[in-house]
Amino acid sequence: MDPKGYFALVLHAHLPFVRHPEYDRFLEEDWYFEALTETYLPLLDVFEELARDGTHFRVTMSLSPTLLSMMTDPLLQGRYVRYLDERLEALAHERRRTHGDAYFHPVIQFYHDRYGRLRRRFVEQDRMDVTRAFRALADAGHLDILTCGATHGYFPLLAANEESLYAQLSMAVRTHRRILGRSPRGIWLPECGYKPGVDRILNEFGIQYFFLDSHGLLNADPLPKYGVHRPVRTPGGAVAFGRDYESSKQVWAAEEGYPGDFVYREFYRDAGFDIDQPHIHKLLHAGVKTFTGLKYHRITGKTDWKEPYHSGWARDRAAEHAGHFLFNRQRQVEWLASFFDRPPVIVSPYDAELFGHWWFEGPQWIDFLLRKMAYDQNDIQSITPAEYLDRFGDLQTVQPPECSWGAGGFHEVWLNGSNDWVYPHLHAAAERMSALVNRFPEADGLLRWALDQAARELLLAQSSDWAFIMKTGTSVDYAVKRFKTHIHRFDRCAAMAESGGYDEGYLREITERDSLFPDMDYRIFQLRPYI
16 A cells, blocks of 8 residues: 655765875865765664664665765775774873763763774775665665766756766766666756756666756746646656755754754864864864864854753754654645645755764664654655656656756856856867867877866866855865866866877876776767767
8 A cells, every 4th residue: 555655865965076195185185084974974874774674764865976986086095094093093082181071071982982983884894985885775775876967067057068968977877887886767966957958868868867946846837737746757858856845944944944953963163173182183284273073062052152962862852853854744745645646755855964964963863764754654655766756657747947956046156256257168178178079089099098088177177066165155265276277187188189299297197186987988078978
């Protein structure tokens, strides 16, 4: 017997490719190490424990090609072990420093135990490659892993050169197959950025479905009969699932969302800023105060005074919030089912890093939610979009408008006065790259090396992350430098191919630095799938 409705939890996991072998340590590499520590490994723990317990659960999760590339990179794998060891060493000092402190010593012990477990898991169980665990969960049917653009390029603004869309998708599918052993059925369009015609290209790659923010479905032509709670087929053949605003708001909203509860961990209080001790200084980069991941306080309230974090209290509150969320979804599907001719689907997409990194208790909340959904009621069941399509394939055809899930719902986050200067460079480089593909359809030797690296550098320059960072005002100098560096490297590689004069030392250097996509083929920049 079918439930009254279905729930699709969708987590978008992505980070830009940050790898700097030219330095012994690099501040921005910590973005990845923090995400592993606080989000990816804790989520794997949750999913694997659910599977061991025989709990029915389904989760959909994108692993972007740049993230997969970092997860499988030996340099970053080794540096992550160092990252954990440095924190374990600092925590040993912290345990001695807080001995006898009834308020903060338990928090230090909590972190010491946690980091020890994470290190054992990463080194002994995962053998330093967490993609194995994600692949096993997908093989068991618990996890549907989506692809993304190769470097998270923002499709609506790259579409001036459709060759760029084909390149982003070709390398995405290649990477997904190489690392995860299967072709992706679905995709997380970078930033949910959609433009009519993208659906046709997705269909050419065999990608069956994608996601839009609520307004992307609700403003479609004709209007979807069932709103965002049933997917629609687009003219290009791919299926679009719409974001459910109500369930998203309960988690995301700044004021009424769960992560702001006063017993949860305070993100902005960190030992890197609070504690003036030599063992904490060793965690900093060149003495620059920064986040270390060691956060000892709970939110407490809208005050500068913060009380010590209590993991047991936070865990209990996560269970309460999971029950509250499930109750609301039950009432929601009960109401929707009253006028649907088949069970509705509630699609709740989030950035994966919300769970664990920003909202420390987020993975626990997911654990409680999926367990309660499996054991405490029969109204709603977790499902993947792929499973929903397999069961209910008869869909209304509509044309969604150009849209995104960024502020304003259109393109203003990635095209504004802070970052609009990047696009003339990107469009000119894409035209030049496609011309090189036409000029040299069967390159080999040094020519092939230069062309492959040119394609690699252009994909890296196309990352939407650089424009996003420029807009938000965080790490702007780094984003500007990365964009300019990749455009410069592209230009030099393209010039080598055009002139026939090669600098092998330079090619060797930048291939070592920008080492992702080992199966690169420059011919991905053409108007057909090249996978």
